[in-house]
Amino acid sequence: MSLLDVRDLTVRFKTPEGIVQAVEGLSFALAAGGTLGIVGESGAGKSQTAMALLGLLARNAQVSGSIRFEDRDLLKLPESQLSKLRGNRIAMVFQDPMTSLNPYLRVEVQIGEVLERHRGLSRSAARAESLRLMQAVHIPDAAQRLRSYPHELSGGQRQRVMIAIALACQPALLLADEPTTALDVTVQAQILRLFAELKKDFGVAMILITHDLGVVAEVCEHTMVMYAGRAVESGATQTLLNAPAHPYTRALLEARPRIDTPLTDRLLALRGQPPNLLQLPPGCAFAPRCPIAIDVCTQSVPALRSVETGRLAACIRA
Amino acid sequence: MNKVETALAVAASAPVGRSLWADARRRLFANRAALLSIVVLALMVLLIVFGPMVSPWSYDYIDFDGTWRAPPQIEGMHFFGTDQLGRDLFVRTLVGGRISLMVGIVATLVSLLIGVAYGATAGYFGGRIDSLMMRGVDILYALPFMFLVILLMVVFGRHLVLIFVAIGAINWLDMARIVRGQTLTLKNREFVMAARASGVSNGRIIRRHIIPNLLGVVMVYVTLTIPQVILVESFLSFLGLGVQEPATSWGALVNEGARDMDAAPWALIFPAAFLAVTLFCFNFIGDGLRDALDPKDR
Numbered sequence: 001m002s003l004l005d006v007r008d009l010t011v012r013f014k015t016p017e018g019i020v021q022a023v024e025g026l027s028f029a030l031a032a033g034g035t036l037g038i039v040g041e042s043g044a045g046k047s048q049t050a051m052a053l054l055g056l057l058a059r060n061a062q063v064s065g066s067i068r069f070e071d072r073d074l075l076k077l078p079e080s081q082l083s084k085l086r087g088n089r090i091a092m093v094f095q096d097p098m099t100s101l102n103p104y105l106r107v108e109v110q111i112g113e114v115l116e117r118h119r120g121l122s123r124s125a126a127r128a129e130s131l132r133l134m135q136a137v138h139i140p141d142a143a144q145r146l147r148s149y150p151h152e153l154s155g156g157q158r159q160r161v162m163i164a165i166a167l168a169c170q171p172a173l174l175l176a177d178e179p180t181t182a183l184d185v186t187v188q189a190q191i192l193r194l195f196a197e198l199k200k201d202f203g204v205a206m207i208l209i210t211h212d213l214g215v216v217a218e219v220c221e222h223t224m225v226m227y228a229g230r231a232v233e234s235g236a237t238q239t240l241l242n243a244p245a246h247p248y249t250r251a252l253l254e255a256r257p258r259i260d261t262p263l264t265d266r267l268l269a270l271r272g273q274p275p276n277l278l279q280l281p282p283g284c285a286f287a288p289r290c291p292i293a294i295d296v297c298t299q300s301v302p303a304l305r306s307v308e309t310g311r312l313a314a315c316i317r318a
Numbered sequence: 319m320n321k322v323e324t325a326l327a328v329a330a331s332a333p334v335g336r337s338l339w340a341d342a343r344r345r346l347f348a349n350r351a352a353l354l355s356i357v358v359l360a361l362m363v364l365l366i367v368f369g370p371m372v373s374p375w376s377y378d379y380i381d382f383d384g385t386w387r388a389p390p391q392i393e394g395m396h397f398f399g400t401d402q403l404g405r406d407l408f409v410r411t412l413v414g415g416r417i418s419l420m421v422g423i424v425a426t427l428v429s430l431l432i433g434v435a436y437g438a439t440a441g442y443f444g445g446r447i448d449s450l451m452m453r454g455v456d457i458l459y460a461l462p463f464m465f466l467v468i469l470l471m472v473v474f475g476r477h478l479v480l481i482f483v484a485i486g487a488i489n490w491l492d493m494a495r496i497v498r499g500q501t502l503t504l505k506n507r508e509f510v511m512a513a514r515a516s517g518v519s520n521g522r523i524i525r526r527h528i529i530p531n532l533l534g535v536v537m538v539y540v541t542l543t544i545p546q547v548i549l550v551e552s553f554l555s556f557l558g559l560g561v562q563e564p565a566t567s568w569g570a571l572v573n574e575g576a577r578d579m580d581a582a583p584w585a586l587i588f589p590a591a592f593l594a595v596t597l598f599c600f601n602f603i604g605d606g607l608r609d610a611l612d613p614k615d616r
Contacts, residue, residue: 054515056511056514056515059444059445083517083518083519084517085517086514086515086516086517087515087516087517087518088517091515091516092512092515092516094508094511094512094515095508096508099507099508099509100508100509100511100512101509101512102509102513102526102527102530102531103509103531104530104531104533105526105527105530113513113516113518113522113526114516114517114518117516117517117518117519117522118517162512165512165516166516
């Protein structure tokens with residue numbers, strides 16, 4: 001029995017220009033304590049998937065499919081029930097720690113807010129618990145930092161505070177939407193180490209959304225690659241990165257800068273543009289950019305199929 | 319637990335981080351014009367509150383033997399002279415100040431409370447609720463102010479409370495519009511999204527996350543509204559729609575003084591000077607606050 005079971009999730013946005021297909025027929029499952037990395041370019045539908053899990057999609061969204069979490073379908077829950085889950089059983093860490101904290105409130109208030117809301121702690125109990133959380137995410141001088149305002153903290157410290165807030169109620173599922181993108185590389189490494197450690201200590205399942213394959217390799221057991229709202233490949237991270245089955249995954253891997261390539265070499269870039277989500281091509285969305293596309297590719301959308309055990313790819317040539 | 323308690327004790331004794339407000343206060347006090355205005359205004363309030371107690375005269379005592387006494391009348395204790403009915407102008411100016419400042423502050427507070435709550439709600443929920451609420455505002459805007467005041471006077475008779483109601487009823491519309499506009503930009507900020515993702519309720523998000531972030535803009539607007547409201551009251555009194563004799567306000571005193579300014583200029587000069595100084599102070603404080611709270615300068 002998995003903790004999270006997403007079936008056929010589809011998210012569309014009604015806009016004046018037409019219907020934007022943000023997520024199409026996405027299915028995946030996550031076991032308790034497991035980690036899943038969702039990789040893809042901007043606009044691949046990664047963040048909208050996370051927002052759908054939290055029930056925080058924009059007003060013009062149309063959602064279908066099912067999201068089973070702890071034996072309840074999140075898409076059928078009323079708002080009042082959902083808001084009890086948010087920050088409690090499902091928590092989220094956002095991309096930019098600079099703007100995700102309220103500049104006018106002390107750190108202790110912002111951590112305490114969640115504790116008071118979901119665990120019904122008194123103000124003083126919430127403070128003691130906040131301190132424990134600040135220590136758990138390794139913020140130096142945690143006691144003093146509790147009394148700080150966000151602008152007095154560094155970017156890495158702020159992201160640690162965000163993580164402390166997310167972990168406050170010991171959620172079963174943690175969504176991290178590009179949690180390291182706004183940080184510089186050394187801080188990024190520290191935060192990733194923290195994630196790995198917290199996963200072990202708190203036993204929380206994690207969905208890590210990123211476009212950085214290095215991050216996925218470091219933290220995630222399973223990886224799902226998304227393109228134009230669909231999953232194009234998924235499997236165990238190690239095998240997926242070592243032997244990508246889908247040409248898109250291969251292209252992503254080739255586009256990575258490597259420390260052993262000579263500086264004079266040009267980085268390989270993926271040809272073309274990501275498709276327009278208002279008007280997806282009839283066949284495989286990646287076909288126009290695919291180096292191995294054949295005629296059949298532009299006629300029908302390839303289904304996600306098993307290429308080897310535990311390995312799925314949506315490519316007829318895989 | 320013990321470790322936690324000692325750590326908290328350390329935290330309580332540690333120097334408190336400087337908040338945006340402490341920052342703003344420091345910057346406001348560094349602004350000489352604003353600091354001087356605050357001091358002058360504070361002295362003005364003290365004088366208005368305690369001044370009439372010092373004088374042996376009351377604001378409505380009529381003395382037909384002592385009309386039009388020119389200042390300074392130190393031995394008669396008529397520091398600002400007397401008016402056509404022999405009433406002491408020093409006391410009348412200060413008592414008028416009570417009314418003017420009270421109207422200014424109370425009417426502004428009323429418009430602040432209604433405007434912020436209304437505007438933040440409309441802006442935060444957006445969509446149809448927003449359209450509906452703001453069309454209501456537009457309709458009220460379309461009512462001519464003087465017409466509303468005269469109507470209220472005719473129906474309910476002249477009363478000080480009506481002035482509060484009339485001014486407040488008009489002023490909160492501006493406040494609601496400003497607050498709504500700010501809220502629209504604030505609600506898409508990431509920390510509001512983060513709060514929603516943590517399951518914080520809408521009411522709490524508005525109170526805890528939206529309104530504190532509005533206060534900078536709102537505070538500045540408030541200091542600019544107070545003088546505006548005092549002027550409106552003066553204008554109403556000038557037209558004879560404001561406070562009723564023998565009670566008075568700066569506007570009413572200026573109105574009376576202006577009638578006889580050839581013969582008795584002091585009856586105009588003193589209340590006019592008090593009014594002007596107060597308005598200057600509020601404007602300087604407003605300017606200072608705007609600079610102090612501007613995040614780009616921080």
